[in-house]
Amino acid sequence: MDLLTQGLLGASLAQTRAHAHEARLATGVGFLAGLIADADILIQSTNDPLLNIEFHRHFTHSLFFVPLGACIAAILLWPFVRKHMAFSRLYLFALLGYSLSGVLDALTSYGTHLLWPLSETRLAFNIISVIDPVFTLVLLIATAYAFKHRAARFAGFGLAIASLYLLLGWTQLQRAETEALALAQARGHDVERLLVKPTLANLLLWRSVYESNDRFYVDAIRVGLLSEPKIYPGESIEKFNLAQYSRQLPETSVLADDIARFTTFSDGFVALQQENHDLLVDIRYSSLPTSTAPLWAIAMDPALPQQHARFQVFRDIPKAVREQFLAMLWGHKLN
Structure with missing residues (x-):
């Protein structure tokens, strides 16, 4: 902390x-x-x-x-x-x-x-x-x-x-996990891995990330203390395939080792950013609990396999994102 x-x-x-x-x-x-x-x-x-x-x-x-x-x-x-x-x-x-x-x-x-x-x-x-x-x-x-x-x-x-x-907090986690599993079941998804974590500075709004059929599904779950849980469906993204990506890299290269290290650090919750396939993001964290936009990632250059990946942190949070986060925190309906 x-x-x-x-x-x-x-x-x-x-x-x-x-x-x-x-x-x-x-x-x-x-x-x-x-x-x-x-x-x-x-x-x-x-x-x-x-x-x-x-x-x-x-x-x-x-x-x-x-x-x-x-x-x-x-x-x-x-x-x-x-x-x-x-x-x-x-x-x-x-x-x-x-x-x-x-x-x-x-x-x-x-x-x-x-x-x-x-x-x-x-x-x-x-x-x-x-x-x-x-x-x-x-x-x-x-x-x-x-x-x-x-x-x-x-x-x-x-x-x-x-x-x-x-x-x-533990009780709220159990409630959020139950809702996340029910949501995946309603979608017809077999959950291979599930991560549910509290969003910043509260125990009401939780971020759910589950893996199914090589994709990550990200949702927000609000579990009020005196109200019924509320689901905010989010985005999904394809899981990073290390074997497929590393075909273009020497196995003993610095970059291949950095990719493996970052994947371990992120507990395997990694994906290539949809707008930039040379940016490997940690799906566990985002400014918005329904988004796949990262808080941090590594920038990779396959053309330079003996160079270290660059660790990047994304601290800028636009006003629209802050307002959307607060709306979900208070259980409001999103526009």
């Missing part, structure tokens, strides 16, 4: 084990330790554009890295707090702050190497958006009260409410 939420979760966890006299210092230690895992964003290479997306949420987010990550955080903070607490207490707060960084990210849709090195699989449970203001606000209020009153009970209460919110 975003850095603020990661830090607040770490701060809340550290507060639960702090004595009154060390509560505020523990808050800061937990907050900073909660950010350390995302230092992997600094792993970049000007020569290899895909290195960053491969290693973001990688080993630093693994459950097995937690003790070492906490140790790194404690060593970095020790010069600033050594006059105020023993190293054992500092490490405890750093361990608590760092402990759930990977787990929280795995609850989103991006994918996290939570079990590395035992498994290279990117786990994504899809029950909360990468940015969720409700979840963040709950942690912020609880952390602030615990900091002000030096009382661990406020942190514990906030964590309990946050956990219930995640349970709501």
Whole structure:
């Protein structure tokens, strides 16, 4: 999730084990330790554009890295707090702050190497958006009260409410998946793979992507808390055929390897953009839950197989797209 939420979760966890006299210092230690895992964003290479997306949420987010990550955080903070607490207490707060960084990210849709090195699989449970203001606000209020009153009970209460919110996300996911499968069945499609994930900053509007007969079908599903689900039919696109495309590439070429790496990163949900067949897009993400227009993709040049693909991010969101997203979010009928 975003850095603020990661830090607040770490701060809340550290507060639960702090004595009154060390509560505020523990808050800061937990907050900073909660950010350390995302230092992997600094792993970049000007020569290899895909290195960053491969290693973001990688080993630093693994459950097995937690003790070492906490140790790194404690060593970095020790010069600033050594006059105020023993190293054992500092490490405890750093361990608590760092402990759930990977787990929280795995609850989103991006994918996290939570079990590395035992498994290279990117786990994504899809029950909360990468940015969720409700979840963040709950942690912020609880952390602030615990900091002000030096009382661990406020942190514990906030964590309990946050956990219930995640349970709501899981429930909403099950409802959205049920609707997605029913929609595919109504179309006469055999679903080979299904991905349902929350759209940005809410648990009401979900993006459904399913594969059937070498095509991806993208739809939006609104599951209101007190209303019947609403379907917004979307676009479809042909699934990328790696074997067919790579016929024009040497098997050991840099570009062929980049295509394989991006396909793995995207969990196989890749397609060639309809307007540009040299742009390989990640179908899992779009600014609009009914669209196949990507948030990111790689640009390929088959004529230069020994050059790396270019990683591209599409951040421009036109006003019409924003308005359409909000209409679906509130359950309105589209024009």
